[in-house]
Amino acid sequence: MVFDHDSKGGHGLVDAVTTPFEVLKGRLRQLYEGDTFGCIRFRYALLALDIVTVLFIIATSFLPRTKVVETLDVVFGILILADFSARMIISRQPLRDLARLSTWTDIVVIVSFLAPLAGEAGGFLRAFRTLRLLRDYQMVARLRIDSAFFRRNEEVVFAVANLGVFVFVMTGVVYETQKSHNQQIANYADALYFTVTALTTTGFGDITLPGTVGRLITVVIMIFGVTLFLNLAKALLAPSKVRFPCPVCGLQRHDVDAVHCKACGTVLNIPDEGAD
Numbered sequence: 001m002v003f004d005h006d007s008k009g010g011h012g013l014v015d016a017v018t019t020p021f022e023v024l025k026g027r028l029r030q031l032y033e034g035d036t037f038g039c040i041r042f043r044y045a046l047l048a049l050d051i052v053t054v055l056f057i058i059a060t061s062f063l064p065r066t067k068v069v070e071t072l073d074v075v076f077g078i079l080i081l082a083d084f085s086a087r088m089i090i091s092r093q094p095l096r097d098l099a100r101l102s103t104w105t106d107i108v109v110i111v112s113f114l115a116p117l118a119g120e121a122g123g124f125l126r127a128f129r130t131l132r133l134l135r136d137y138q139m140v141a142r143l144r145i146d147s148a149f150f151r152r153n154e155e156v157v158f159a160v161a162n163l164g165v166f167v168f169v170m171t172g173v174v175y176e177t178q179k180s181h182n183q184q185i186a187n188y189a190d191a192l193y194f195t196v197t198a199l200t201t202t203g204f205g206d207i208t209l210p211g212t213v214g215r216l217i218t219v220v221i222m223i224f225g226v227t228l229f230l231n232l233a234k235a236l237l238a239p240s241k242v243r244f245p246c247p248v249c250g251l252q253r254h255d256v257d258a259v260h261c262k263a264c265g266t267v268l269n270i271p272d273e274g275a276d
Helices: 020-033 037-061 067-090 094-098 101-114 121-132 137-146 148-152 154-178 188-199 211-237
Strands: 002-005 011-014 241-243 253-255
Touching (some): 020 037, 020 067, 067 094, 094 101, 137 148
Antiparallel strands (some): 002 011
């Protein structure tokens, strides 16, 4: 409601006009940020879409282009475009969101699905969709609430996801930079095989990347791949921790059976399902 001065100096009440766009924006914001059961289920559906999209990208990387695959490309492209558009509509700081890497990877992926890209060239662009997996912090917070398995194994889940994303993206880089002149890289399977052997520093030598660019790519795979692999090993071998913010000092991670905060000694009340 807003006040309006009339010609006689009085005050009248005028109904604030709600445009259809504002109504749409409010409904979308409720879906993406609300706490109702329907909204939570909707966000889990979006997470499922992300996972299915990544699996589709991986599977079609090894398959020939057919009418069925091209039709599914359009379907996934439209779904991702709808999700992207909705997120931009409800964004409170659209300019800052446009500066994020995840925003531009979504744009690249949408173009690769909807533009008439022939052959496997689009597969390299679609690989960037994996960068979005488990990067929705609101979804991560929801998983911490709903899934005891996720709470207990969050570090392992993220370590596996980061390593998988790196392997898939670097496989795309190897394939796209080598397919035109390296006979040893004939398909994605060859590129994946080289990426894994380089990452583990096994180096069988049956496939190599010639030239300066090839050597630099190999160095990147070895350095960053080994780092991610060690992070996964650390997450698997490290003592189990639970995420629970201390109400006094804010320390986030504690031993599973912790009664007091190690930093300040405050008595904690960590939720426990009663399982060992």
